[in-house]
Amino acid sequence: MKKTLVIFAHPKFEKSRVNAQLVNVLKTKNHVTFHDLYEHYPHFHIDVKKEQTLLEQHDVIIWHHPFYWYSSPALLKQWIDMVLExxxxxGPEGNALQGKTVMNVITTGGSRDVYCSEGYNSFTVNQFLRPxxxxxxLCGMKYLPPFAVMGTHKLQDDALKNYTQQYEKLIDVLQSDFVTETLSNCLFLNDLPILSH
Ligand SMILES: Cc1cc2nc3c(=O)[nH]c(=O)nc-3n(C[C@H](O)[C@H](O)[C@H](O)COP(=O)(O)O)c2cc1C
Structure with a gap:
């Protein structure tokens, strides 16, 4: 079974509604390490060696965060800047992450229809996630499409429950012997039929 590392970044987790529900499903999962960056590094002093060791011990990496100003909260960027040396x-000898799978799990205030060339956010979520x-x-990892919970401001409880169930199934799929190509053929992993069953 593949080991999954969830790198979680939410600067106001105590006020979170959506991510609080999503991360709850991770607690019940075996072979999943939940790593809360703002809890570990409130002052942004990242222990680079510890983070690199954690990465080496896992096969699937999830960058899980709310969408802030069309990107991630600052500490996740700091983590990328410091840890991915x-x-x-x-670089010529840098192959620690080769072959691992990585993806973003995000929540956005804006709904899916405002993230397009005609919408008020002008670009798709996938375009914003290009960095x-x-x-x-660059690190030789396989990047999967994002899993996105969108329109959080108006999200009803039953829809949120549905997303948490999908997230739980996604974790199961990511731990199985999945073929990356079959998961890459969609804009959002939410669209995978396997998550709807
Ligand atoms: C500083 C800040 C920046 C935000 N930027 C965006 C954004 O660029 N796009 C967007 O759709 N929502 C944006 N939002 C809304 C959050 O993504 C949304 O409130 C969050 O995903 C809800 O999850 P939570 O209940 O776990 O906090 C922003 C919110 C804050 C506080």
């Missing part, structure tokens, strides 16, 4: 994550995708590419 030259000649460790990339994460290319970071994964």
């Amino acid at each position: 030259f000649n460790w994550a990339y 994460f995708e290319q970071t994964a590419n």
